[in-house]
Structure formats: structure tokens, C-alpha cells
Amino acid sequence: MVGSTLTMLLPLCGNNRIDHFFCEMPLIMQLACVDISLNEMEMYLASFVFVVFPLGLILVSYGHIARALLKIRSAEGQRKALSTCSSHVAVVSLFYGSIIFMYLQPAKSTSHEQGKFIALFHTVVTPALNPFIYTLSLRNTEVKSALRHTVLENCCGSAGKRAQI
Template sequence: MGGVNQSVTSDFLLVGLCSHSGSCPLLFSLVAAMFIVGLLGNTVLLFLICMDPRLHTPMYFLLSQLSLFDVGFPLVTIPKMASDFLQVESSITFGGCAAQIFFLTLLGVAEGILLALMSYDRYVAVCHPLRYPVLMRRQVCLLMVGCSWTAGVLNASIQTSITLHFPYCASHTVDHFFCEVPALLQLSCADTSAYELALSISGVLILMLPLSLIAISYGHVLRAVLRMRSEEARHKAFTTCSSHITVVGLFYGAAVFMYMVPGAYHSPQQDNVASLFYSVITPMLNPLIYSLRNREVRMALVKLISRSGLRPK
């Protein structure tokens, strides 16, 4: 019990990205630039979806939730990292560490489930276009979003409470630039092997179930596209699905490396890079992928610029 009390009253020290890099100012500048671009991109995309009536469709409603997650991801980690860099102080309170674990786990699980449900949306749009208004009516979309948020909250509550229940009575130096469950468990002075095994199994299930739904959905989509006789219809179907497939690849690629590859096969430096990828790089790329490859979003952006008077005459 004394170890638990000590862990609650003690701060953790975050090693940060700079400990593994000799060019800290350059790395910090790149991360800050990606953070700003991602925040602006997702905010603009959210604004366009809210303001343009042509984007008030199930696909863009789900996309707005994805942008909301991508706004939250970097906000949980990057401001703290920037504060540590500017103040040369890398400590984080026990409560702050708990908050980072909770919100990152919530957003990660919720986004993974949302991406799987978005693949179902694309399946219905391509394979059952006439029934799309019924199968993807507003109540269904709200249920999808509610399921993703609920699953995220439940998983985050369980993981955060169990992880921080362990005593941290030895080193409090976290070899990461934010509090993440695998990095924190390495510091516990209790036996965490059973929990780590359960965490790995749950991680596989949380990743594999959505990936299975995505694979099944796009398997049906591919079969439907190959049966299309019109080249224009094929191109439209491919354009509609390719952006989502790209986003899925970016998100799940880093997640699979972090939570399905055993910790013995990757170093703390590689963990930092993977975490940086899904917490900063992917949120920055998602709005660019959807805006540059999507005609409706580009038209909405042009319309917004025209109304604001920024478009050159």
C-alpha cells in the first residue's frame, strides 16, 4: 500500500523525443508545424461539413467525427511536450499522466471503431446505392458514433484504472514523450505480466475485429466494382473508397506495430516514432487526404473562400 501511495503523490519524468535525437530544435519545429497544420486542417474540415448543406450526408457526418478525434489526439500530447521543451521541465503529475492515458486510449479505440464503421458506409454506398438512404439513415449514423464513443470510454476507463493501480515505487522516468500504458508498466515494482498478457490479447481483439469488418466490407466493394461496366462508375467508386483506405492504412499501421508486435521486438525509440506517427502525423494527413482527393470538399472550400472575399478577382 505504501508503494501505491508513493506513486499517487509523485510526479513522473518524461524522457521526451530529444533524448533520442541530436537535433532537438529541428525536431521540435517539425512536430510543431505538423501539429498546427493538422489542427487547422481538421478544424477547417469540421467547419466545412457543418456549414455546407451538400456535405450533410452520412459519409461526411462520420468524417466530421474522425476530424474531431484527430483534433483531440495531438491536443492531449503536443502542448505538454512543447511546454517541456520551452521550460526545460519534463515532469508530469500523476493526475496529468492518468488524463493522458485515458484520453489517448479513448480516442484511439473510438477512432479505430469509427474507421471500421466508415468502411460499412462505403460498402452500402457502392453495393446497395438504392437502399443507402434507409440503411444509413440518421438514427443509424448516431448509433455508429455512439458505439465508437462508448467503446472508447469503457476501454479507457478500464485500462487507466488498472494501469495506475499498480505501485510505481522505483524509477519514475517514463521513456516516452507522453504517458502511454506500455511505457508506464515498465516502471512498476509489481508483477504486471498477467495484465500485459491481457492487454496484448485485448489489443489484438480491438484491432483485429475492426480490421476484419474493413476487409469484409472492401472485399464486397471490390467485387461490386469489378462487375461495373461503366468506366465512370468504377472511377467514382474507387475515388470514394481510396481516401478511406489510405487513412485506415496510416492509422492501423502504427497501431499494429505498437500493440500487436511484442515489446521485445521494438525499442523505446521506435515506440516514440510510432506514437508520433498516429498522434501527430496521421491527424495532419487525414484532412489533406480527404480534401485533396474529394471533389465535394474542394468545392465547399472554394465556395467558402469565394464568400469570404479571399479569392483573387
């Protein structure tokens, strides 16, 4: 709320059109006629509190998980645990990587096209990849069977039910 309010109070000059998919704060700051260092500082502080700090906690928990993984004696057990954790690591990396790239750079430093790509990646590609990433890590046959049943029922209707029989 503070960042949005400070950004909306900035006087804008020149062409007030944003050639982008979304109306993000860094883009509005680029249109300002005045010094935006206070706004950038607030955005960095908020990004640290809401992005970097939680990511740090996640990384610490991954450290504890890795230490627990090393204590598992069987190779099969380690493989299963690592498979489950790796999908989560991939999703977290995609999500936090794009957010950090978007919000922890000075407003005028990124190229326009690069910013568009990262915003699109963060809001469309990352959520679209989540089901595929987690599906790859599904090892439970009951879960796979339920997923197959749901897909056949929704996709193929009664033909899917006949195919199962």
C-alpha cells in the first residue's frame, strides 16, 4: 500500500502511456519527472521483507531437508525424497527468480522488452508449468490413477468411462 501510494503521487511527464502488459510500479516510476530514489528505496525494502526474507527462510529449510536426506540410509529412500523435493525447488526457483529479477533492479536499468518478458513469464508461464513440474514428481500410483480418471472423465466424457471398463 505504501509503495503504490508513493508511486501514484509522483508527477508524470511526457507520454503517460505504458507499453507493457501490466501497470507495474517500476514502469510508472520511469514516467516520473522527479527524483524517484525514495520510491525505489521503499520498493527495495518491501521486496526484501516480502520476497528476499521468505526466500531466505525457504533456503534454510532446504538446508535442513538436505541434511535429513543425507541421513537416509537407503538409496531408494534418498531418490524418492529427492524427487519430491526437486519439484518444489524448481517451482520456487521459477517463482522467486522472476520476482527478484523484476523488483530488485533499479527502475531504469532493465530493457523494456526484457521487462515485458519477465512479467509475462512470472504471471503466465510459471503458473502454467506448476502442474507439469509436480506431475513429473508423482510416484504414487493411486494419485496417478485418480488423475487419469479425472482427465478421462472431463476430457472424454462417457467415452472415457467406456475406455476404462
